[in-house]
Amino acid sequence: MNYLQQPQLIEQHSFEIISEIIAAERPDYRFNDATQEAMIKRVIHTTADFEWLDILWFSPDVIEQLTASLQRGCTLYTDTTMALSGINKTLLAEFGCSCRCYISDPRVVAHAKEQGITRSMAAVDLALQEEGEKVFVFGNAPTALFRLLEKEAKPSAVIGVPVGFVGAEESKEALVESGLPAIAARGRKGGSNVAAAIVNALLYRMREAG
């Protein structure tokens, strides 16, 4: 069989195709800036879904805040091990950052049971007890996002893209209204893969920038 086998060429060619499709099908579409463009295109690369051109919302300050936080060696907290798996942790470590997911931590399991809350909520509670600069990355659990907001936490930024049919849209609208530096997916779509793609897109931009 004859097929392209160089990962970097495959990726480069993929992004060329994505750009061509956008130019052909959405000739009037404009990205706000190059980092948002990189994030949206990487989400399309991850989902093959061009609806992402229209549903990813950015607060005015979020790119600047996220970039600064990563440069200062923040900790990312994800709601799922899938999001944790998808994030480029090698590159994250080069910026002095780390990534944690507490969903299966024994303290979280016990706290959730005691309080009668979801483990996603208990994982947020645990994260908020830790020192250091925090960015939350949610791809799955509306309850995690609601918990963060009801605790009136002030993380450096939130990537809030829970997918789903019960609470997901409402949780993301609450994030948009919160005034926090945030990226949110409008509507039902999202996912751990989308959350990881957004983080990775920024890491690759920062690497290119040196």
Next chain:
Amino acid sequence: MNYLQQPQLIEQHSFEIISEIIAAERPDYRFNDATQEAMIKRVIHTTADFEWLDILWFSPDVIEQLTASLQRGCTLYTDTTMALSGINKTLLAEFGCSCRCYISDPRVVAHAKEQGITRSMAAVDLALQEEGEKVFVFGNAPTALFRLLEKEAKPSAVIGVPVGFVGAEESKEALVESGLPAIAARGRKGGSNVAAAIVNALLYRMREAG
């Protein structure tokens, strides 16, 4: 804030909403059988994308083959750690099965470098050297799927849903043509989250069946 916090209720309500939307928007749509229905609905649950009603392809024998393989304690091999993360490994273990991802195995890294192939391909090569009944689960790498097919391997079944713009569609069409027991996503869509959702849907069905 007032929001639903019981994971099982959230999931149950989500599937009710998905069923209502299908009934309202696609009144003539019929599932081939209850397991395919469970798989397609779980993929929609994971993606919030109803295009999955039309793009998930099943070979006539695949549900029976997959179920039998899981009952015999097969090994699942995934192409990404994200798919591995997303699969319910507790439930998998209850059926005597396990799940492996060799993408970062030092043998795979070395073999890929020596041969000038992708790590995804080298991971397939390593898996094929192992004893035991195998099911391959690919959500990301067309090269893994092409490799499996060019090696003329005879796994028990293949879940082939690589997402993307370069080779993904072609790799899945080759799988459809292969005659192997398979589930494939037609077109560009797919993903590690989709691959995991398909596996989990079957595991939950098998658990319900006792």
